[in-house]
Amino acid sequence: MNATRFIISGRVQGVGYREWCRREAESLGLSGTVRNLPDGTVEAVFIGDSAAVDAMLTRCRKGPPAAEVVSIGLDPVDMKAVDGFVILPSG
Template structure:
């Protein structure tokens, strides 16, 4: 199991990215959160099996219809297991 924080850049706010991300994560059984950042990026943390987090990376690089993802930065995060997936308030 791993926790990875994604920082998604491009045209990713105002296109339903957070709702899409929550659905994709829940469909894959991942826990974590997603939120908009003040600088226009979306931050998402996914916790789950390594191969499933890797699948989510592929999905996030494409995003929902209307999104234009230019990059996805990754950070491994050391934290205890989390449950559920939440859309957080904007940072």
């Protein structure tokens, strides 16, 4: 299992990015979490096999139609699988 934290910046809040993230992650069999951060970025943690996490990175670079992704920061994290993919309250 691979767990990677993405910090996605650009126009990513108010454009359906979290819901889009949830659908895309589930389609790849990933578990994890996503939330808006106060600085205007989106934080997502994707947990699953490396190929699926890599595929999610490719998808996140584009995002949903109204998004404009500028950059994505990546950090490996020590997180166990969660049940499904959860949209967390903004934090």
